[in-house]
Amino acid sequence: MEYAVVFESVSKSFERIQAVRNLNLEIECGFVYGLLGPNGSGKSTVMKMVTGLVKPDSGRIYVHGFDVQRDSMKVKKILGYVPETPRLYEFLTGLEYLDFIADIHGLDAHIKKSRIEEFLEVFELEGRENEMISGYSHGMKQKIAIIAALLHKPKLLVLDEPLSGLDPKSARIVKNLIHKMADDGVTTIMSTHVLEIADAVCDKITILYQGEKLAEGTSAELREKAQMPNSTLEEVFLKITGTNSTKEIIEALDS
């Protein structure tokens, strides 16, 4: 079986905080892979390590057989990344930004033009593309970041909370796009706090907690592991991560 991403005993710490502990992952090509976990569980660090933005302290990461550290240029060519908060050049217009990203990836003029126009239309940004990004709403910036990640047709998409700030229609478009790209063999790693989205979109889910992998499998497999076959993914998640005692906290807050 061909793997899009492989983590081999990867660990990472930031000063005293152990963000990721001895993580082993194998993500199959064409899969939509969900990373779930409470805040600070290491999801964003895992994603940044896949992109090469954060270096692991130990272990190795491979993307389509390329070592992220040694063959970083080859990895970057086949990778699209949407960070948790869009980091765009706010002094450029949406169109100029996309034009710039396309040039960085060396796209031909006609391919660039058709893809940008197509995506602007799909995400309903037509008519706003000549405005400077500094005036965009969070959702619009998120759309531009998603388009920028898709422009060069990556083989691996790394999406950190991709649907945050998007309106329901745009969220639906992104979900459909992810499915369509999976059909075309594109692998997606995405993190989300909205468990219904993970349930609906992801082929496979990993639950991270305090930098460790607690469970992995399809949502049905996770329910089985938690011995909660008829429960929602949220209930399974809360049980697995040991954070299901929320009732007492709410009662304490009420009093």
Next chain:
Amino acid sequence: MASIFALSSIRAKRAKGNIPKGFAKSPIVNMIVSVIGFPLSAFLTYLFIARIIKNEALIRLTCTQLLIFIPSFTVFLSIMFSLMFEFSQSSSAASTDMINWLPIGATEYVLGSALCIMYFMSPILSLILGVSLGLAIHTSMTSIWILAATLGLLGAFLGAFVIEVVRALINRASASLYKRGGKSTMVIRLFTSILLIATFSIMFNINVLQTFIQWFVGSISNAWFLPMLWPSLAIMKFIQADLAQTMIYTLLSVTFTLVFLWISVRTIEKYWVPVPVSINLPSPKINAPKNGFLGIFGFTATETALIQKDLRSLIRRKEMASWIAIPAMMCIVTIITIPWNPTAHTMYKILFFMTPGFGILLLAFFLALVGIGQEGRAFVNLMIAPLGAKQIVKAKLAAALLPSTCALFALIVFVQALAQPGLEVMLAVTVASFAALLEATLVGLSVGVRYPDFAELPRVRFVSQQGALYGMALMGAAVAAVCLPILAHLFFLSRLISLPVATALTLAIAAVTCYLSYQTAMLGMQQLYRRGLRF
């Protein structure tokens, strides 16, 4: 009252930005410096003025001029400080500032803002008031000083209130103006920013200040209709022992300040939260990847895209305008303070252009120094893109060199036209100038890549303070080394080193130092990549 002090303290800390931990973090430091600085400057002035200026009449004249000037100067100073404060704050940061949603009234907001400006102005205010007190005691004009100091403080608050009105109105007007104006608004904003910074810098030039004070005192009595000058007129009338007019102008000044406080509170109430501006820049088409004329110099389409992005950043970001303002300011100062003598010796004429020339070197140096840091958190775009360190270094160098080379070329044309030196001298000056420009740019980048500051809130700085200091020192040393042979020929050793030899030596030194700086920049960029993201 407590909320006003708390508010002013919050604003002052936000404005200071990412100042390192410790003592300097608190705005109270400015107040402490002022409390010590005021009596010290008064004491030192009183002690030494008679030794510095022997002519008692001149001391008296200086004191009179200074006392009349103080209230108008504090109005101006306060306005400039407030504008500079606003200048480096991003509109998105301002719109989400917690001050906007805390339970604070408009009066508290305005007074808090004014107090915040006082924190920053206090060292300069204390210095001016201290020096003038020393002079006033020496010349027995203490009673006039008391009035001048009181009206000076009033003037400082007046300036702060004026700016609150301006800020509120700008909040209201900017969104629609930017939407309508497009590219022309960007140009207006750039020039306004440059003018503002250049004015701020020039007003602290002692020669300019002295000339202005003399002119100001001479013409103030004809400008009685300008409310901003009423405090100065009150002092002038007090010196002339016209108590009735002194009372009138003092009362008018106080009334005018209170009226402006009222207006600023009302305008802030109406237009409080700044709206992040939305600027429309029509672009007819998606560009085909091209390297244009930069291709002649070996730049690829990707590198050209990076350069184009940085040039847009230079023109469109208000935070970048300060780097363009530096050479502009140096040119203006030269024109104002150094008289042009068409009959002077050629070397004198060439030296006239040295200050603007150094300004252009600084432009290139600063653009390279902040080249990496100005990416901010959007640097992630470059880190995840299939770009090598060499491509980024080349693009950053070109982005810094392009505007500065154009400016230097224009300056050299001016030198040739006005000074008309011989071919040999002109060649030497041209070689040394461009070699120094390249060296300054390379040093700037090699330091900037090691000490970038990617922080965006509350203020941008682009390079760490440590990096800026190292960079300035290194640039000074490197440029001096490059220019040394030619300067040595011109000023000391013309018989030992001929000009062609000096020019060749300059070229050789430049080649070695530029190569070393380039390699250092490359190494720094590779390390930055290896280190990974740290924000």
